[in-house]
Amino acid sequence: MLDAILVMSGLALFLGSVLGYASIRFHVQGNALVEKIDAILPQTQCAQCGFPGCRPYAEAIAEGRADINQCPPGGEANIHKLADLLGVEFKPLNAEHGEPKPKSLAFIDESTCIGCTLCIQACPVDAISGAPKQMHTIIASECTGCELCVAPCPVDCISMVPVAENISNWKWKRPSYLEQDAA
Amino acid sequence: MRKLYHFNGGVHPPQHKSESTRHPIIKPPLPEKLVIPLHQHIGNTAKPVVSKGERVLKGQKIGRAEGYVSSAIHAPTSGTILSIEQEPVPHPSGLRDLCISLEPDGMEEWIELQPVDYLNTDPSTLRNRLRDAGVVGLGGAVFPSFIKLNPSNRKIRTLVLNGAECEPYITCDDMLMRQRAAEIVEGAKIMRHMLQADEILLGIEDNKPEAIAAMKAASGDEMEVVAVPTIYPGGGAKQLIRVLTGIEVPAGERSTDLGVQCFNVATAASVYRAVRYGEPLISRIVTIAGNVANPGNYEALIGTMIDHLILQAGKNEEENVAIMGGPMMGFDLPSVRVPLVKATNCIIVKSEKLFPKRPAPMPCIRCGRCAESCPADLQPQELYWFSKAGNFGKAQEYALFDCIECGCCSYVCPSSIPLVQFYRYAKSEIWAQEREKKASDLARIRHDFRIERIEREKREKAERLAQKSAKAGSEQE
Numbered sequence: 001m002l003d004a005i006l007v008m009s010g011l012a013l014f015l016g017s018v019l020g021y022a023s024i025r026f027h028v029q030g031n032a033l034v035e036k037i038d039a040i041l042p043q044t045q046c047a048q049c050g051f052p053g054c055r056p057y058a059e060a061i062a063e064g065r066a067d068i069n070q071c072p073p074g075g076e077a078n079i080h081k082l083a084d085l086l087g088v089e090f091k092p093l094n095a096e097h098g099e100p101k102p103k104s105l106a107f108i109d110e111s112t113c114i115g116c117t118l119c120i121q122a123c124p125v126d127a128i129s130g131a132p133k134q135m136h137t138i139i140a141s142e143c144t145g146c147e148l149c150v151a152p153c154p155v156d157c158i159s160m161v162p163v164a165e166n167i168s169n170w171k172w173k174r175p176s177y178l179e180q181d182a183a
Numbered sequence: 184m185r186k187l188y189h190f191n192g193g194v195h196p197p198q199h200k201s202e203s204t205r206h207p208i209i210k211p212p213l214p215e216k217l218v219i220p221l222h223q224h225i226g227n228t229a230k231p232v233v234s235k236g237e238r239v240l241k242g243q244k245i246g247r248a249e250g251y252v253s254s255a256i257h258a259p260t261s262g263t264i265l266s267i268e269q270e271p272v273p274h275p276s277g278l279r280d281l282c283i284s285l286e287p288d289g290m291e292e293w294i295e296l297q298p299v300d301y302l303n304t305d306p307s308t309l310r311n312r313l314r315d316a317g318v319v320g321l322g323g324a325v326f327p328s329f330i331k332l333n334p335s336n337r338k339i340r341t342l343v344l345n346g347a348e349c350e351p352y353i354t355c356d357d358m359l360m361r362q363r364a365a366e367i368v369e370g371a372k373i374m375r376h377m378l379q380a381d382e383i384l385l386g387i388e389d390n391k392p393e394a395i396a397a398m399k400a401a402s403g404d405e406m407e408v409v410a411v412p413t414i415y416p417g418g419g420a421k422q423l424i425r426v427l428t429g430i431e432v433p434a435g436e437r438s439t440d441l442g443v444q445c446f447n448v449a450t451a452a453s454v455y456r457a458v459r460y461g462e463p464l465i466s467r468i469v470t471i472a473g474n475v476a477n478p479g480n481y482e483a484l485i486g487t488m489i490d491h492l493i494l495q496a497g498k499n500e501e502e503n504v505a506i507m508g509g510p511m512m513g514f515d516l517p518s519v520r521v522p523l524v525k526a527t528n529c530i531i532v533k534s535e536k537l538f539p540k541r542p543a544p545m546p547c548i549r550c551g552r553c554a555e556s557c558p559a560d561l562q563p564q565e566l567y568w569f570s571k572a573g574n575f576g577k578a579q580e581y582a583l584f585d586c587i588e589c590g591c592c593s594y595v596c597p598s599s600i601p602l603v604q605f606y607r608y609a610k611s612e613i614w615a616q617e618r619e620k621k622a623s624d625l626a627r628i629r630h631d632f633r634i635e636r637i638e639r640e641k642r643e644k645a646e647r648l649a650q651k652s653a654k655a656g657s658e659q660e
Contacts, residue, residue: 035252046376053630125629144626167222170276171611175604
């Protein structure tokens with residue numbers, strides 16, 4: 001009887017200390033789930049989801065405060081990925097947060113711009129270059145197409161221009177296939 | 184006799200080579216207009232350095248190499264710059280790209296050429312010369328040659344010259360070897376000097392006895408000319424290296440890691456002209472074949488309209504449909520009103536008789552013939568399932584990017600499934616996803632940085648305020 005108690009408590013002590021050590025030794029920095037969700041989100045930082053950026057939205061999903069179908073730029077493809085990651089059912093995009101649109105970039109009509117810097121302050125990724133009372137312009141390679149600069153502009157000189165297909169972003173099409181996807 | 188190795192698979196399509204080798208290389212008359220695309224190589228588009236209305240000389244640089252992986256573009260003849268605009272280019276998309284249009288003045292007035300004595304020149308200077316001369320791989324991949332000629336601490340033992348020319352119809356390298364063997368040998372010597380290679384091997388398929396004889400006569404002791412068996416795609420770089428040296432380049436590695444570098448014979452000839460005479464790459468030999476009255480090889484200026492060349496070969500029809508490249512790896516030109524570029528090794532005018540319509544695809548019967556024919560030892564049927572289902576990650580696991588797109592699998596498929604077309608589609612989807620991933624990672628970094636900056640500014644402002652009030656407080660006392 002005593003032997004059994006001793007063995008069991010000894011084992012419990014030993015395993016407990018192993019687990020305790022492992023939890024310190026292999027501690028994961030930050031919240032791994034938030035990182036994984038954030039990696040799927042498109043990083044447009046457009047706030048259409050109702051949160052002030054992709055990471056806050058990722059945190060809200062991880063904590064169960066937000067649904068997975070609130071990101072229009074990510075579209076259905078991203079909802080599928082999130083559903084796979086979190087082991088939940090796919091649901092169609094919530095129309096309250098907007099419709100998916102073709103990828104666009106902001107464009108400043110430089111002859112109308114008055115140099116007020118309001119768009120610069122609104123841009124979440126610092127993709128607008130300019131200074132007070134100087135002309136502003138979009139750094140196209142940095143622009144995520146979030147549209148946050150459009151509303152603050154007092155002279156309406158910012159428009160969203162869809163990204164045109166060119167030789168460098170052109171893709172081979174899926175072969176047209178008459179097999180009726182039988183096999 | 185050198186011991187030859189072999190690679191798995193391969194096919195024997197009808198060759199159609201004799202039609203275009205009946206007469207020597209022809210120089211077509213100067214066209215009325217040249218359209219020179221600024222993106223004719225792998226890497227960054229060249230930056231135009233001339234302006235509209237400017238008179239340029241033959242060989243003058245009109246596009247400067249931009250960034251490391253890039254190459255310069257030159258005026259193929261003397262004349263006036265008409266425009267620098269988006270024009271249709273030979274690309275499967277049919278989209279436009281930035282081109283410089285040039286109206287020749289017929290004087291053929293050269294810039295002052297500066298030859299180099301390569302033996303007394305630093306290899307780095309020679310590489311810059313080749314970059315400035317716009318020398319790129321003429322086998323079809325148009326990768327800037329100066330980059331491949333930088334051994335950067337790797338020992339290159341063997342320089343392989345590729346004269347295999349395995350695709351049907353194409354005979355431009357064959358005719359070059361027959362007629363300009365000495366230029367190829369001299370170019371190969373320059374390349375050997377730059378790479379400090381021990382030996383040069385020239386592989387030619389044994390269906391080109393005239394070329395083999397000409398190259399043997401010209402090469403002396405400088406290089407070994409090896410006749411290799413005729414089998415498609417024996418002219419693929421990895422396949423030729425395998426046949427000549429027995430080295431199999433593993434997935435994810437380059438042949439240079441194993442001490443072998445490979446160049447097309449036409450590239451060797453253009454290296455020679457760029458170094459020995461200072462001539463930039465402004466023309467190339469192109470095979471015009473298929474449904475034309477007079478198939479042959481033409482030495483055409485870069486920027487010559489392809490319909491002008493087809494007309495030279497005796498086909499005068501408005502609506503010609505043509506393939507650029509060979510029938511196995513080439514693509515249908517969206518129009519023949521596009522210019523010849525450095526990559527254009529062959530133009531095949533199509534006809535119903537030569538290229539009958541492919542039967543409609545049938546379901547895959549898992550016969551495995553595609554796997555037997557694959558020269559890259561892949562499992563094409565698996566790649567097909569994954570590509571078709573959009574399961575690109577799995578396709579990558581099955582080494583999709585080791586596929587050289589030779590088209591053997593599509594050629595042998597008894598169900599006529601467009602296999603290689605699915606792999607191209609899958610590859611370009613994966614590249615697009617990677618571009619998006621890169622862009623979103625950049626956006627994340629910039630957004631995080633911005634938030635951090637705003638916080639820092641707030642903190643600093645608060646600190647300044649605190650200091651100020653503390654100072655004011657102490658002064659009051």
